[in-house]
Amino acid sequence: MAEPKLRVLMVSDFFFPNFGGVENHIYYLSQCLLNLGHKVVVMTHAYGNRSGVRYMTGGLKVYYVPWRPFTMQNTFPTVYGTLPIVRTILKRERITVVHGHQAFSTLCHEALMHARTMGYRVVFTDHSLYGFADVGSIHMNKVLQFTLADIDQAICVSHTSKENTVLRSGLAPGKVFMIPNAVDTAMFKPADVRPSSDDVITIVVISRLVYRKGADLLVEVIPEVCRLYPNVRFVVGGDGPKHVRLEEMREKHSLQDRVEMLGAVPHSRVRSVLVTGHIFLNSSLTEAFCIAILEAASCGLLTVSTRVGGVLPDDMVVLAEPDPDDMVRAIEKAISILPSINPEEMHNRMKKLYSWQDVAKRTEIVYDRALKCSNRNLLERLSRFLSCGAWAGKVFCMVMIIDYLLWRLLQLLQPDDDIEEAPDINFCN
């Protein structure tokens, strides 16, 4: 088998069997990189009994490192505790590039720090937006500043996310690449027979029912739309704390037959719920990159959404301000342009606009750029940390010096040659 061109280690706390946007992104990106001929290994923490090495489709090797999650799927931050295992994995798989995901993941930050100490190339992808004003965000931004002070390249999933990351970490904009997420268009196909939109128009909402996703806006918008258009019905999938408010709204306006609440919808059934509708409604108050809209567009639904400029072309989405009146106006406009929508044509367009293969190719370019960056020794790197802040800079320098010393100690106790290298097994065809 030909020697793989790149050997990538993806690190994050968030991976399957947990389900979400970051997990999906890592999985699809890894699969497409494997198809391009590279070697990809994923490192994450143990989930329940699932601990050790597992192989997924296409030969994707996943290390479920035996650390228990501490809070919100994050491992307990021990700063130096992960150094031995990260070193072993990096040496064993002969990794060349380490790619960390999600600023909220402690495992990612620690692994990137150790990888930098040991001289590997490091790339980071940020998937969420953060504010600047509350205590949690301030600390998170400081940690991010530490990690990104010494990074080779960074990737963000949208232009808003790029601006946000540059402001939070003080990174030069030229180092940040904008590579969006994509959607698996093979899985999200429109229905063979489109439900007729003459007598009943169905509006689908699938999201977690929390404040951030605009569930309160839904409570205001749904009764108004039902009042204006007697032939519209709503299908609401998803669960959360605001579920109670939606039920109350149904009772108050007697909309039990016009608003159907499905509860939590597993990801495998999302497509079957989407194809029953004509319009997809997204009311989230803030979103780094909304994949739900892409899935809906891939199934041939017209989207009405808030705050997600630049994700879909203007004829596939109707944008609205996060204000009930404006959203009702947007839904009216969507209903009026609904007859001109052709789901098959929309699906085919989506195949060209977004694909994971394209994302993988662009990420490959980022890896090549990262590999071309010069390798700096410890003293030069320390000067970059000093600019992080009056006190923080010195603390960060101390942390990196101790990490370096611990690495040298480990090299003494267990020399590099003693770590057995894993053979590359060819899984494809």
Added chain:
Amino acid sequence: MDNNLAGDSPPPPPPPPPPPPPRPKWRKVAYGGMQIGYDDNYTDETFLEEMVMNANVVRRDLLKVMKDSISISQYLCIVALVVLVWFHTLQSSLDETSLLLLDLSLLALGFLVLLLTEEKMLSLRLLLRYVTNITFFTTGLYVLAPVYQTLTRSISSDSIWAVTVSLLLLHLFLHDYSGSTIRAPGALKSPSLTSCISVNASVVASVFVASRLPSRGHVFAVMLFSLQVFLFAPLVAYCIKKFSFGLHLGFSFALMGLTMYYVYALHRLFFVLFLVLVVVVNVVCPYWLIRMQEYKFEINGPWDEAKLCFDITD
């Protein structure tokens, strides 16, 4: 030497290469894959265009901040006066009858101020309700006075003074200086958690101090005095401030003068400390706040969570 060889003209220069087709304009969108002619890390001048800096920052004026800080020093004086009364009662310089007289006069004065400054209180029914509430309150205190007297008999004096001091400090920290926890009925804002905690701390401190007194009459008088001041003084001060700022200033200065006089009569060192505290609160802290405002850097932009324009009524 001739450069032109006979019969041979120099070959014509090759035609210039056609200019490369102009690359399409870069669009700030996420769809469509990589844009031709641009790298993924291309940053143009619209980067950070929608960022807004320091949109909600209030520009402060030194004189206004100093005037506002007078409310804080006024309340510090009130608390200092209460502590003085406690001190004198514990040393038996103030006896029961004078304390009771003090209580009654304060009650009458407070009522008068409220009547004069608040227009809503003029209805007779409301007045009658207040009188009945106060009667119940006073009777309740009188009945419970024996309980308070024996409450802390088994606890040593040092613990009592330590706890009282810490509770008073807690009370001062968490106090709501801009308004009043006890409001007239029909007020708009409900009291916050920290102001309720501060009221509770002051009440418990009063109970602890009262429990060290020799007789039931003393206990009743001191409890009534402390509770009156801690519960209703903020309301009276707030009404005066709302009514007229000049009156508020005059009231504050009078209180400060009174407090300084009595603290000086008590002990020189406490007087100096109190003076320093008032100067720090009124002069040094406003100046410091204004200086620190220069460092304020507030960032807003499209990444912020949208604010809902309607109230969520549960």
